[in-house]
Amino acid sequence: MEALRVLELYSGIGGMHHALRESCIPAQVVAAIDVNTVANEVYKYNFPHTQLLAKTIEGITLEEFDSLSFNMILMSPPCQPFTRIGLQGDMSDPRTNSFLYILDVLPRLQKLPKYILLENVKGFEVSSTRDLLIRTIENCGFQYQEFLLSPTSLGIPNSRLRYFLIAKLQSEPLPFQTPGQVLVEFPRMESEHPQKYRIDTENKAKVKKIEPNTCFESSTHCSGKDAILFKLETAEEIDRKYQQDSDLSVQMLENFLEDDIDMNQYFLPPKSLLRYALLLDIVKPTCRRSTCFTKGLRISTNLLPICHKKKR
Structure with missing residues (x-):
């Protein structure tokens, strides 16, 4: 197989590049593009031999794009215009301009790429920007499939639901292609019930139905959990977390923790702990779940008790 020539847009610290390497697909990133100076420094450290363009995407001409001779695009456009807790400015948000x-x-390139992979937040799938994306790639002759996936689908103990689109330049549909549908799990070609993995994007107000939890009435392993509501959570929410920690297809957090490090630098100051204690998602190294690890989302940060150190 001839090595792919990959253009990495919104390259950040190189997450897409690293995933590409992990896939073992023969590929060369011919250029990475980002304007964030700090992210670019990290990218250069991670991938010192990759051409990194520290400029805006709008500042790259059609001729410059053509000169890169790429046949695959990886990109993670700014997510702020589409986040569920944001203003959802969509196409009117200036941060969408580069995309x-x-x-x-794209339609004016001398040679269209063979493949496109795009990642964004949940919410993008119901945006006008997404609709324009679909019209554009359809007019260019791409076959595509959309997904809403979380790292837990890969056995990684982190819940971070994200939108993905894969597109391939070909006339025949993809083997798992479901027009007008967003897959919520990886396609299983042998499945006799394909509807199980779909959600309808035409009804944008539709949400997944959650059946009432009957665990506390019928299961002995849940005995006692409904007697205590911790951190203002419902008994159903507590049971959901217990079920996640019992999912053996997902690894434990301890498999991702470093050994022999000074934990003092990670302690929450008492002021922050008192302020956010009822909102923190507190987990142990033996848990098989976690939420965001970002500095800005303190209410989602996970606190790992140091008394449960990793043992080998």
Whole structure:
């Protein structure tokens, strides 16, 4: 197989590049593009031999794009215009401009890429920007499939639901392609019930139905959990977490923790702990779940008790 020539847009610290390496697919990232100076420094450290363009995407001309001779695009456009807790400015948000520029340039390339992989937040799938993306790639002759996936689908103990689109330049549909549908699990070709993995994007107000939890009435392993409501959580929410920690297809957090490090630098100051204690998702190294690990989302940060150190 001839090595792919990959263009990495919104490259950040190189997450897409690293995933590409992990896939073992023969590929070369011919250029990475990002304007964040700090992220670019990390990217250069991680991938010192990759051409890194520290400029805006809108500042790259059609001719410059053509000169890169890429046949695959990896990209994670800014997510702020589509987040569920944000203003959801969509196409009116200036941070969408660079992506709109990409959609304008794509049909005018001398040679279209063979593959496209795009990642964004949940919410993008019901945006006008997504609709424009779909119209653009359809007009260019791409076959595509959309997904809403979380790392837990890969056995990684982190819940971070994200939108993904894969597109391939070909006339025949993808083997697992379901037009107008977003897959919520990886496709299983042998499945006799394909509807199980779909959600309807036409009804944008539809949400997944959650059946009433009857665990506390019928299961002995849940005995006592409904007697205590911890951190203002419902008994159903507590049971959901217990079920996640019992899912053996997902690894434990301890498999991702470093050994022999000074934990003092990670302690929460008493002021923050008192303020956010009822909102923190507290987990142990033996848990098989976690939420965001970002500095800005303190209410989602996970606190790992140091009394449960990793043992080998």
